[in-house]
Amino acid sequence: MIEVQDLRKRYGHLEAIKGITFSSNVDVLTIVGRNGAGKTTLMRILSTQLAPTSGHAKVNGYDVVKEARKVRDIVCSIPQEAKPAGMASPFEHVVMYLTARGMTFKEAGESARRSLKEVGLWEFKDKPCDELSGGMKRKVFVAMALASEAEVVFLDEPTTGLDPLSRMEVWSIVKNLKAQVVLTTHYMEEAGELSKEIVLMHQGRVIVSGTASSLLKPLEGKVRVEGYEEGFKVGRSKIAYLDKERARDLVGDGYVIKPISLDDLFVLYGLQEN
Numbered sequence: 001m002i003e004v005q006d007l008r009k010r011y012g013h014l015e016a017i018k019g020i021t022f023s024s025n026v027d028v029l030t031i032v033g034r035n036g037a038g039k040t041t042l043m044r045i046l047s048t049q050l051a052p053t054s055g056h057a058k059v060n061g062y063d064v065v066k067e068a069r070k071v072r073d074i075v076c077s078i079p080q081e082a083k084p085a086g087m088a089s090p091f092e093h094v095v096m097y098l099t100a101r102g103m104t105f106k107e108a109g110e111s112a113r114r115s116l117k118e119v120g121l122w123e124f125k126d127k128p129c130d131e132l133s134g135g136m137k138r139k140v141f142v143a144m145a146l147a148s149e150a151e152v153v154f155l156d157e158p159t160t161g162l163d164p165l166s167r168m169e170v171w172s173i174v175k176n177l178k179a180q181v182v183l184t185t186h187y188m189e190e191a192g193e194l195s196k197e198i199v200l201m202h203q204g205r206v207i208v209s210g211t212a213s214s215l216l217k218p219l220e221g222k223v224r225v226e227g228y229e230e231g232f233k234v235g236r237s238k239i240a241y242l243d244k245e246r247a248r249d250l251v252g253d254g255y256v257i258k259p260i261s262l263d264d265l266f267v268l269y270g271l272q273e274n
Helices: 039-046 068-074 090-100 105-118 134-147 164-176 188-194 244-248 262-268
Strands: 002-011 014-024 028-033 054-059 075-078 152-156 180-184 197-202 205-210 222-226 232-234 237-243 256-259
Touching (some): 014 039, 039 054, 039 180, 134 152, 188 262, 237 244, 237 262
Parallel strands (some): 028 180
Antiparallel strands (some): 002 014, 197 205, 222 237, 222 256
Protein backbone atom coordinates (compact mmCIF):
# COMPACT_ATOMS: atom_id res chain seq x y z
CA MET A 1 0.00 0.00 0.00
CA ILE A 2 1.38 3.39 -1.04
CA GLU A 3 -0.08 6.42 0.76
CA VAL A 4 0.94 9.99 -0.01
CA GLN A 5 -0.57 12.99 1.79
CA ASP A 6 0.21 16.63 0.86
CA LEU A 7 3.79 15.66 0.00
CA ARG A 8 6.23 18.43 -0.90
CA LYS A 9 9.90 18.59 -1.80
CA ARG A 10 11.80 21.84 -2.27
CA TYR A 11 15.35 22.35 -3.56
CA GLY A 12 16.12 25.94 -2.66
CA HIS A 13 13.63 28.04 -4.66
CA LEU A 14 12.55 25.08 -6.80
CA GLU A 15 9.56 23.08 -5.58
CA ALA A 16 9.89 19.68 -7.28
CA ILE A 17 6.88 18.11 -5.54
CA LYS A 18 3.93 20.42 -4.91
CA GLY A 19 1.58 18.98 -2.32
CA ILE A 20 0.57 15.71 -3.97
CA THR A 21 -1.94 13.29 -2.45
CA PHE A 22 -2.88 9.80 -3.63
CA SER A 23 -3.03 6.20 -2.43
CA SER A 24 -2.73 2.88 -4.25
CA ASN A 25 -2.87 -0.80 -3.38
CA VAL A 26 -2.59 -2.34 -6.85
CA ASP A 27 0.01 -4.90 -7.94
CA VAL A 28 1.67 -2.55 -10.42
CA LEU A 29 1.48 1.23 -10.09
CA THR A 30 3.06 3.28 -12.87
CA ILE A 31 4.01 6.94 -12.53
CA VAL A 32 4.26 8.76 -15.84
CA GLY A 33 4.97 12.32 -16.85
CA ARG A 34 7.27 14.50 -18.88
CA ASN A 35 10.88 15.16 -17.91
CA GLY A 36 10.94 17.27 -14.77
CA ALA A 37 7.49 16.13 -13.64
CA GLY A 38 8.84 14.99 -10.26
CA LYS A 39 8.63 11.23 -10.85
CA THR A 40 12.15 10.35 -9.74
CA THR A 41 11.96 12.69 -6.75
CA LEU A 42 8.78 10.94 -5.63
CA MET A 43 10.37 7.49 -6.07
CA ARG A 44 13.39 8.54 -4.02
CA ILE A 45 11.16 9.82 -1.22
CA LEU A 46 9.05 6.64 -1.15
CA SER A 47 12.18 4.46 -1.01
CA THR A 48 13.70 6.60 1.82
CA GLN A 49 16.60 7.87 -0.29
CA LEU A 50 15.38 11.47 0.02
CA ALA A 51 13.57 13.26 2.83
CA PRO A 52 10.47 15.28 1.93
CA THR A 53 10.26 18.95 2.85
CA SER A 54 6.78 18.44 4.31
CA GLY A 55 3.80 16.12 4.14
CA HIS A 56 3.63 12.40 4.75
CA ALA A 57 4.17 9.16 2.84
CA LYS A 58 3.76 5.56 3.93
CA VAL A 59 4.78 2.26 2.36
CA ASN A 60 2.82 -0.74 3.66
CA GLY A 61 1.85 1.29 6.70
CA TYR A 62 5.36 2.49 7.58
CA ASP A 63 6.16 6.20 7.55
CA VAL A 64 9.07 6.84 5.17
CA VAL A 65 10.63 9.36 7.57
CA LYS A 66 9.75 8.17 11.07
CA GLU A 67 10.07 4.47 10.24
CA ALA A 68 12.67 4.61 7.46
CA ARG A 69 14.55 1.52 8.68
CA LYS A 70 11.38 -0.59 8.58
CA VAL A 71 10.62 0.69 5.07
CA ARG A 72 14.12 -0.26 3.89
CA ASP A 73 13.65 -3.77 5.24
CA ILE A 74 10.67 -4.40 2.94
CA VAL A 75 11.56 -2.48 -0.23
CA CYS A 76 13.96 -2.83 -3.12
CA SER A 77 14.81 0.25 -5.18
CA ILE A 78 16.54 0.29 -8.56
CA PRO A 79 17.23 3.92 -9.47
CA GLN A 80 17.36 5.20 -13.02
CA GLU A 81 21.02 6.24 -12.76
CA ALA A 82 22.25 2.91 -11.30
CA LYS A 83 25.32 1.48 -13.04
CA PRO A 84 27.05 -1.83 -12.30
CA ALA A 85 30.65 -1.90 -11.07
CA GLY A 86 32.74 -2.63 -14.15
CA MET A 87 34.86 -5.62 -13.10
CA ALA A 88 32.19 -7.39 -11.04
CA SER A 89 30.11 -10.03 -12.83
CA PRO A 90 26.31 -10.20 -12.87
CA PHE A 91 26.44 -13.12 -10.43
CA GLU A 92 28.69 -11.18 -8.05
CA HIS A 93 26.40 -8.15 -8.22
CA VAL A 94 23.30 -10.11 -7.28
CA VAL A 95 25.05 -12.07 -4.53
CA MET A 96 26.61 -8.96 -2.98
CA TYR A 97 23.25 -7.19 -3.04
CA LEU A 98 21.42 -10.09 -1.40
CA THR A 99 24.02 -10.65 1.32
CA ALA A 100 23.85 -6.93 2.10
CA ARG A 101 20.12 -7.45 2.61
CA GLY A 102 20.81 -10.21 5.12
CA MET A 103 20.81 -13.47 3.13
CA THR A 104 23.49 -16.10 3.68
CA PHE A 105 25.96 -16.70 0.84
CA LYS A 106 24.26 -20.01 0.09
CA GLU A 107 20.79 -18.44 -0.07
CA ALA A 108 22.12 -15.53 -2.13
CA GLY A 109 23.83 -17.86 -4.60
CA GLU A 110 20.68 -19.90 -5.13
CA SER A 111 18.53 -16.79 -5.58
CA ALA A 112 21.09 -15.23 -7.94
CA ARG A 113 21.08 -18.35 -10.11
CA ARG A 114 17.29 -18.35 -10.38
CA SER A 115 16.97 -14.64 -11.13
CA LEU A 116 19.81 -14.52 -13.67
CA LYS A 117 18.28 -17.45 -15.53
CA GLU A 118 14.88 -15.77 -15.55
CA VAL A 119 16.21 -12.52 -17.04
CA GLY A 120 18.34 -14.36 -19.62
CA LEU A 121 21.77 -13.51 -18.17
CA TRP A 122 22.89 -16.90 -16.86
CA GLU A 123 25.29 -17.57 -19.75
CA PHE A 124 26.93 -14.20 -18.97
CA LYS A 125 26.94 -14.69 -15.19
CA ASP A 126 30.76 -14.61 -14.88
CA LYS A 127 31.45 -11.92 -17.47
CA PRO A 128 32.65 -8.50 -16.18
CA CYS A 129 29.79 -6.03 -16.40
CA ASP A 130 31.88 -3.49 -18.31
CA GLU A 131 31.93 -6.01 -21.19
CA LEU A 132 28.13 -6.23 -21.31
CA SER A 133 25.83 -4.19 -23.52
CA GLY A 134 23.82 -1.34 -22.03
CA GLY A 135 20.66 -3.44 -22.09
CA MET A 136 22.35 -6.35 -20.33
CA LYS A 137 23.68 -4.02 -17.65
CA ARG A 138 20.12 -2.87 -17.01
CA LYS A 139 19.02 -6.49 -16.76
CA VAL A 140 21.52 -7.05 -13.95
CA PHE A 141 19.51 -4.65 -11.81
CA VAL A 142 16.25 -6.29 -12.81
CA ALA A 143 17.76 -9.58 -11.62
CA MET A 144 18.68 -7.94 -8.31
CA ALA A 145 15.11 -6.73 -7.84
CA LEU A 146 13.72 -10.14 -8.78
CA ALA A 147 15.98 -11.93 -6.29
CA SER A 148 15.38 -9.51 -3.42
CA GLU A 149 12.03 -11.00 -2.38
CA ALA A 150 11.02 -7.50 -1.24
CA GLU A 151 7.40 -6.63 -0.49
CA VAL A 152 7.56 -3.46 -2.60
CA VAL A 153 9.88 -2.95 -5.59
CA PHE A 154 10.62 0.53 -6.96
CA LEU A 155 11.81 0.53 -10.59
CA ASP A 156 12.77 3.88 -12.12
CA GLU A 157 12.64 3.46 -15.91
CA PRO A 158 13.64 -0.23 -15.77
CA THR A 159 13.68 -0.85 -19.54
CA THR A 160 15.66 2.18 -20.70
CA GLY A 161 18.21 1.02 -23.26
CA LEU A 162 16.64 -2.38 -23.85
CA ASP A 163 15.71 -3.69 -27.29
CA PRO A 164 12.02 -4.51 -27.90
CA LEU A 165 12.39 -8.24 -27.17
CA SER A 166 14.34 -7.65 -23.94
CA ARG A 167 11.74 -5.09 -22.92
CA MET A 168 8.99 -7.67 -23.32
CA GLU A 169 11.04 -10.14 -21.28
CA VAL A 170 11.28 -7.60 -18.45
CA TRP A 171 7.54 -6.96 -18.68
CA SER A 172 6.93 -10.65 -18.15
CA ILE A 173 9.19 -10.65 -15.09
CA VAL A 174 7.52 -7.58 -13.59
CA LYS A 175 4.10 -9.16 -14.02
CA ASN A 176 5.24 -12.21 -12.09
CA LEU A 177 7.03 -10.46 -9.24
CA LYS A 178 5.54 -11.48 -5.91
CA ALA A 179 5.59 -7.88 -4.74
CA GLN A 180 3.85 -4.60 -5.25
CA VAL A 181 5.71 -2.81 -8.03
CA VAL A 182 5.97 0.96 -8.40
CA LEU A 183 7.66 2.04 -11.62
CA THR A 184 8.27 5.07 -13.76
CA THR A 185 8.54 4.92 -17.52
CA HIS A 186 8.57 7.10 -20.63
CA TYR A 187 7.19 4.20 -22.68
CA MET A 188 3.42 4.63 -22.56
CA GLU A 189 3.00 1.22 -24.19
CA GLU A 190 4.83 -0.18 -21.18
CA ALA A 191 2.54 1.66 -18.77
CA GLY A 192 -0.50 0.24 -20.54
CA GLU A 193 0.93 -3.28 -20.64
CA LEU A 194 1.92 -3.47 -16.97
CA SER A 195 -0.18 -1.07 -14.94
CA LYS A 196 -3.21 -1.74 -12.83
CA GLU A 197 -3.18 2.00 -12.07
CA ILE A 198 -1.45 5.02 -13.62
CA VAL A 199 -0.54 8.29 -11.89
CA LEU A 200 0.06 11.15 -14.33
CA MET A 201 2.36 13.87 -12.96
CA HIS A 202 3.24 17.28 -14.37
CA GLN A 203 5.47 19.97 -12.88
CA GLY A 204 5.38 18.45 -9.42
CA ARG A 205 1.65 17.80 -9.27
CA VAL A 206 -0.59 14.79 -9.78
CA ILE A 207 -2.87 15.68 -12.68
CA VAL A 208 -5.00 12.54 -12.71
CA SER A 209 -4.85 8.88 -11.70
CA GLY A 210 -6.77 5.73 -12.56
CA THR A 211 -6.76 2.73 -14.85
CA ALA A 212 -5.67 3.13 -18.45
CA SER A 213 -9.25 2.66 -19.68
CA SER A 214 -10.71 5.18 -17.23
CA LEU A 215 -8.12 7.82 -18.10
CA LEU A 216 -8.84 7.46 -21.81
CA LYS A 217 -12.62 7.32 -21.43
CA PRO A 218 -13.07 10.95 -22.65
CA LEU A 219 -11.62 9.79 -26.00
CA GLU A 220 -13.79 6.68 -26.29
CA GLY A 221 -15.05 6.20 -29.85
CA LYS A 222 -12.59 8.74 -31.27
CA VAL A 223 -9.38 8.65 -33.29
CA ARG A 224 -6.42 10.99 -33.42
CA VAL A 225 -6.17 13.14 -36.55
CA GLU A 226 -2.79 14.80 -37.09
CA GLY A 227 -2.55 17.91 -39.24
CA TYR A 228 -6.19 18.91 -38.72
CA GLU A 229 -6.82 22.66 -38.95
CA GLU A 230 -8.56 22.86 -35.59
CA GLY A 231 -7.16 21.12 -32.58
CA PHE A 232 -4.41 21.01 -29.99
CA LYS A 233 -1.08 22.50 -30.98
CA VAL A 234 1.77 20.00 -30.62
CA GLY A 235 5.07 21.39 -31.85
CA ARG A 236 4.45 22.77 -35.34
CA SER A 237 1.43 20.62 -36.00
CA LYS A 238 -2.08 20.22 -34.62
CA ILE A 239 -3.92 17.20 -33.29
CA ALA A 240 -7.67 16.75 -33.15
CA TYR A 241 -9.80 13.98 -31.69
CA LEU A 242 -12.73 13.18 -33.93
CA ASP A 243 -15.46 10.57 -33.98
CA LYS A 244 -14.51 7.62 -36.16
CA GLU A 245 -17.39 8.30 -38.55
CA ARG A 246 -16.27 11.88 -39.09
CA ALA A 247 -12.64 10.81 -39.52
CA ARG A 248 -13.62 8.45 -42.33
CA ASP A 249 -14.55 11.45 -44.42
CA LEU A 250 -10.96 12.71 -44.11
CA VAL A 251 -9.30 9.57 -45.47
CA GLY A 252 -7.26 10.42 -48.55
CA ASP A 253 -7.07 14.14 -47.76
CA GLY A 254 -3.50 14.02 -46.44
CA TYR A 255 -4.28 13.71 -42.75
CA VAL A 256 -2.60 11.15 -40.53
CA ILE A 257 -5.26 9.16 -38.67
CA LYS A 258 -4.25 6.94 -35.73
CA PRO A 259 -6.02 4.97 -32.99
CA ILE A 260 -6.08 6.40 -29.48
CA SER A 261 -3.21 5.38 -27.18
CA LEU A 262 -1.90 6.37 -23.75
CA ASP A 263 0.37 8.89 -25.48
CA ASP A 264 -2.78 10.97 -25.98
CA LEU A 265 -3.03 11.55 -22.22
CA PHE A 266 -0.39 14.26 -22.53
CA VAL A 267 -2.48 16.13 -25.07
CA LEU A 268 -5.83 15.38 -23.42
CA TYR A 269 -4.70 16.86 -20.13
CA GLY A 270 -2.87 19.81 -21.66
CA LEU A 271 0.69 18.71 -20.92
CA GLN A 272 2.12 19.39 -24.37
CA GLU A 273 4.48 22.31 -25.07
CA ASN A 274 2.91 25.04 -27.15
